[in-house]
Amino acid sequence: MIKVAIIEDDHDIRQSLGLIIHHTEGFECQQCFESCEAALEALAANPPHVVLMDINLPGMTGIEGAAILKKKHPHTDIMMLTIREDDQAVFDSLCAGATGYLLKNTPPAQLLQAIKELHAGGSPMSSHIARRVLLSFRPQAESPLSARETEILGLLCEGHHYKRIAEQLFVSGHTVRSHIKNIYYKLQVNSRAEAVRKATKDKLI
Amino acid sequence: MIKVAIIEDDHDIRQSLGLIIHHTEGFECQQCFESCEAALEALAANPPHVVLMDINLPGMTGIEGAAILKKKHPHTDIMMLTIREDDQAVFDSLCAGATGYLLKNTPPAQLLQAIKELHAGGSPMSSHIARRVLLSFRPQAESPLSARETEILGLLCEGHHYKRIAEQLFVSGHTVRSHIKNIYYKLQVNSRAEAVRKATKDKLI
DNA sequence: CTAAAAATACCTCATTTGAGCGATTGACTC
DNA sequence: GAGTCAATCGCTCAAATGAGGTATTTTTAG
Numbered sequence: 001m002i003k004v005a006i007i008e009d010d011h012d013i014r015q016s017l018g019l020i021i022h023h024t025e026g027f028e029c030q031q032c033f034e035s036c037e038a039a040l041e042a043l044a045a046n047p048p049h050v051v052l053m054d055i056n057l058p059g060m061t062g063i064e065g066a067a068i069l070k071k072k073h074p075h076t077d078i079m080m081l082t083i084r085e086d087d088q089a090v091f092d093s094l095c096a097g098a099t100g101y102l103l104k105n106t107p108p109a110q111l112l113q114a115i116k117e118l119h120a121g122g123s124p125m126s127s128h129i130a131r132r133v134l135l136s137f138r139p140q141a142e143s144p145l146s147a148r149e150t151e152i153l154g155l156l157c158e159g160h161h162y163k164r165i166a167e168q169l170f171v172s173g174h175t176v177r178s179h180i181k182n183i184y185y186k187l188q189v190n191s192r193a194e195a196v197r198k199a200t201k202d203k204l205i
Numbered sequence: 206m207i208k209v210a211i212i213e214d215d216h217d218i219r220q221s222l223g224l225i226i227h228h229t230e231g232f233e234c235q236q237c238f239e240s241c242e243a244a245l246e247a248l249a250a251n252p253p254h255v256v257l258m259d260i261n262l263p264g265m266t267g268i269e270g271a272a273i274l275k276k277k278h279p280h281t282d283i284m285m286l287t288i289r290e291d292d293q294a295v296f297d298s299l300c301a302g303a304t305g306y307l308l309k310n311t312p313p314a315q316l317l318q319a320i321k322e323l324h325a326g327g328s329p330m331s332s333h334i335a336r337r338v339l340l341s342f343r344p345q346a347e348s349p350l351s352a353r354e355t356e357i358l359g360l361l362c363e364g365h366h367y368k369r370i371a372e373q374l375f376v377s378g379h380t381v382r383s384h385i386k387n388i389y390y391k392l393q394v395n396s397r398a399e400a401v402r403k404a405t406k407d408k409l410i
Numbered sequence: 411c412t413a414a415a416a417a418t419a420c421c422t423c424a425t426t427t428g429a430g431c432g433a434t435t436g437a438c439t440c
Numbered sequence: 441g442a443g444t445c446a447a448t449c450g451c452t453c454a455a456a457t458g459a460g461g462t463a464t465t466t467t468t469a470g
Binding site: 010071094095100101114117118121122123125126127128130131133134136137138152156157158159161189190191192193194196197200201 | 363
Binding site: 161163177180181184190191192197 | 425426427428429
């Protein structure tokens with residue numbers, strides 16, 4: 001039995017979602033809310049398995065709500081509800097803590113299927129959004145660094161000092177400094193911290 | 206017209222995939238290969254729109270091949286072919302440069318649909334894999350830092366010096382030092398570089 | 411209300427770092 | 441054969457950093 005809660009400000013949509021879930025074997029509509037604020041308070045004691053959350057809510061948005069809800073109840077899966085496939089809003093929701101989303105005009109059978117998948121550890125999403133998520137965690141740019149420089153940057157990121165790096169690479173400390181200066185120039189930075197940041201951000205290491 | 210190339214060592218699978226694509230309106234099977242090595246050489250001059258690539262290939266694996274192919278031809282979309290939903294291999298492929306994958310026993314209609322979606326900028330994948338991808342780029346752990354410390358860590362990551370941070374926060378340099386010492390302690394690191402690395406890795410900022 | 415945590419401030423010292431210079435060798439390209 | 445780039449080594453110096461302490465004042469939480 002999958003316990004579901006609904007957070008949606010539109011009365012009609014809320015009702016119809018509730019009815020669909022309530023009348024389906026294996027699903028239970030635990031509670032319905034008009035706002036995140038109300039839901040967060042009421043669900044604290046008895047978190048559901050799945051929350052269907054509208055993205056555009058009055059007061060706290062669904063995105064903010066998802067972040068807070070996920071923080072309080074890490075085991076609750078959040079499915080965002082959206083009218084259109086607005087890339088950015090959906091993407092932000094997924095970053096905030098949601099693990100799936102549905103278009104509001106999704107037919108009941110697919111809706112129930114998606115909730116099942118979500119609860120079983122999946123993340124229902126269109127292939128378009130999936131691509132977006134995929135690209136966001138892959139290196140974008142081509143590395144301008146040579147192999148040796150990349151190697152040194154890696155050691156730099158691990159927090160080693162010049163001396164330590166020099167020892168590990170069997171070269172003099174001076175050489176390491178020169179390399180690091182070149183790295184800084186190529187990455188257009190002028191401190192270790194910035195270099196490390198850029199390196200991890202652009203997945204250069 | 207979507208130009209497709211196939212890299213698959215099993216003769217029967219290669220043939221049947223080729224036939225399906227060849228006989229479908231809007232698709233063209235450009236070439237078939239038994240290995241990445243052969244494909245990389247032959248495709249250099251005339252890259253296809255989509256490559257169907259077996260994960261388990263003799264010689265260079267599909268994962269390695271995907272990385273090289275994507276590097277040479279960034280505009281070619283790579284669809285991995287796999288027998289079973291082996292999480293790790295599929296996930297590694299997506300990291301390497303593939304933007305979608307298919308099970309080998311996918312029926313022709315779905316296969317063609319997936320290729321279409323891939324070419325249109327989507328990333329066909331099961332909701333299970335999607336969850337995996339999603340989790341990989343979201344912060345895992347709870348931040349142990351206070352709001353102020355997080356703020357300072359953010360400035361640290363941008364490469365600012367103690368003085369600069371102190372000025373921006375309207376506190377003394379001594380205060381900044383104290384905070385940073387606490388941050389280092391909490392993150393279990395002992396240098397700027399490590400702190401920045403940990404911060405970006407765990408998405409603390 | 412009381413205790414813990416966070417934010418603030420100060421001191422000193424050895425070490426590390428970034429910036430500014432230059433130079434040689436070998437590999438690869440055009 | 442000239443030119444570029446990577447990799448190596450060298451020097452100096454002021455400034456920034458990390459490590460070692462201690463202490464006061466708010467806030468927050470129990």
